[in-house]
Amino acid sequence: MQFNQNYMKPINHLGKTILFILFSVCLVNAQEKYEPTPENKKNREWFQDAKFGLFIHWGVYSVLGDGEWVMNEQQIPIKTYEKIPAFFNPTEFDAKAWVQTAKAAGMKYITITSKHHDGFAMWDSKVSDYNIVKKTPYGKDVLKMLAEECRKEGIKLFFYHSHLDWHHPDYFPRGKTGGSWTGRPESGEWFKYLDYMDAQLTELLTNYGDVAGIWFDGLWDKKDADWRLSKTYSLIHKLQPAALVGNNHHVAPYDGEDFQMFEKDLPGHNTTGFSPEQKIGDLPKETCETINYSWGFNLKDQGHKSKKELIQYLIKAAGYGANFLLNVGPMPNGKIQTEHVEKLKLMGEWLAANGETIYGTRGGPLSARDWxxxxxxxxxxxxxxxxxxxxxxxxxxxxxxxxxxxxxxxxxxxxxxxxxxxxxxxxxxxxxxxxxxxxxxxxxx
CATH class of the missing domain: 2.60.40.1180 (Golgi alpha-mannosidase II)
Structure with a gap:
């Protein structure tokens, strides 16, 4: 809903008050409409029991070996960035190996980037040719292969999907990132972009079997924009009633969301500065973190966390009643870094011995202590x-x-x-x- 203040000019103070009350009532009623289905509630329970998942940040940006924000950080114009997919040919990608790595680590689900902020689709999208099948020499739908392998192995699959898009011309007015250096026109139709986003989400939710959920990110780029969340969330719940919706917007959950996430922080903490106003809600919770310092593949990043640090983060997350989503950034050839595979294997060995104290638990009777x-x-x-x-x-x-x-x-x-x-x-x-x-x-x- 858009509310045009110009319509209020000829109305007296009483009229404004009445309209404001009516508007507020309508807004509250709209927020109260979402009632999760029995399948959704069951999936929430599974999610809380699962406790450990694999986050995968992978896209054509891996070619440059400087993380997933490289387009924005190096201010690479669209016309230049569009050359990168021609170098993306992950011939060593093995969906089975990825899933087996997750299973060996004791992970119960995988969340993979379907589209990051660069706007490049990692599946065979019919909505846009800017995708892995049509623009890379590899020419295969990696999401389909991964979805099929996850089904075989009993691993649930979430799709990360970016609200933010540095490539699409209708992402306008632009937000805090992706400035004029992109070369996009100084105009665009915002709701046309949202239609495009919903169309791509429809593809992901209709062509890849059961999807455990959608993991949104990027709303913070234009936090005050009309994102039409209720329409998008309703679409997801209609297409896949069991699918869980989460959004990395760094504030309290909005109506229509099914779990709450905390980026690189335990619930209630704000060491990153991302979440000064994020309050803990009643929904299932998840915290995400990297093995080194980067989400996407970074050739120079050798700051790998120790086995102790990673296992203790998992334990702390469980103590806070949250899942731990641990990230890897595969290389452009399609393989996960050896150092990361080894760390995941060590975590799996610990969980094989101690998983009873983590899986299926909830936060205990005592809040977190120094010890x-x-x-x-x-x-x-x-x-x-x-x-x-x-x-x-x-x-x-x-x-x-x-x-x-x-x-x-x-x-x-x-x-x-x-x-x-x-x-x-x-x-x-x-x-x-x-x-x-x-x-x-x-x-x-």
């Missing part, structure tokens, strides 16, 4: 001690009596006392402390 977090499943609470050197750990009581306490790793008993004044005191021999995560399993009465 770690808690997760819970049924009558079991898992105390994840991530940073503690002493043999005694005192935690607050939450009103439930403990039946037993043991180390999850070897099932040996952990001595504990419950004190009305101090709370719960756990005694763990130093020799039993684990460098990454000492897990104490509490069974409640």
């Amino acid at each position: 770690g977090v808690t997760t819970q499943k049924g009558n079991k609470v898992y105390i994840h001690i991530l940073d503690w050197q002493d043999e005694s750990l005192i935690i607050p009581s939450w009103g439930k009596k403990i039946k037993s306490a043991k180390l999850f790793k070897d099932k040996s008993a952990v001595k504990f006392t419950e004190n009305a004044e101090f709370g719960i005191i756990l005694k763990i021999p130093k020799a039993k402390l684990d460098e990454i995560d000492t897990i104490v399993e509490l069974e409640l009465k």
Whole structure:
């Protein structure tokens, strides 16, 4: 809905007040219309149980080896950037290898960039020729191959889709990025661009089987624009009622969304500065992070996080009741960097031994502490001690009596006392402390 203030000029103050009330009521009613389907609610439960997914940022930008923002960062005009797809020929792309890498890491779903901010489609789009099939020597639909392999292996597939588009002429007025250096005309039809976006989303939701969800990004480029979200979200829910909609807009969830995401931050944190006003809602949650510093392939980026850092981030996310979406940026030849495959394998080995304390859990009864977090499943609470050197750990009581306490790793008993004044005191021999995560399993009465 567009609200033209010029229509208000001849109306007196009372009339303005009445119109404002009517407008507000209509807006509230519109927001209350979305009611998730039973399939959607079931998918939300699955999503919360899944806990770990693979994020894939891959596009023609990988050819330049300078991340997915290279077009904007180097201010490459459209006419020049359009030459890059001719060099994109990922002959070593193997959908099965990608999915097997995710499975070996203990991941339950994959989220891949269908279209990033450069506007290039990584599927056989009929809406625009600016896509991998028509503009690259490779000429194959990688999303279709990946979707088929995910179905075979029981891995669910999400499509990342950018609201922002540095290539399309009707993305106008332009936002904070993709300026005049692109060479686009200083005009355009905004709703024509949104029609184009909805048409491409329709292709993704009708030609690739069951899609677990759509992961939007880029709205922050023009946060005050009329994005027509209710129409787009309704389209998605109509075409695939079970599909989950999430949006990386860095604010509280809008009506029609099914999960809330936090970029490079745990829920409620703002270390990046992206989310000064983002409040935690009631929807399922997800946090995303990179293995090194880059989302897309970056030849110079050697800042790879350690096994400990990555596993502890996964554990913390679970303690906050959130999934962890961990990113890789495949190389232009189609292979995932060896260093990233190795890190994912190590995470999978840890989850093979300790996944019971992560999968299917919810955030535990205690909020995050300096020493770690808690997760819970049924009558079991898992105390994840991530940073503690002493043999005694005192935690607050939450009103439930403990039946037993043991180390999850070897099932040996952990001595504990419950004190009305101090709370719960756990005694763990130093020799039993684990460098990454000492897990104490509490069974409640």
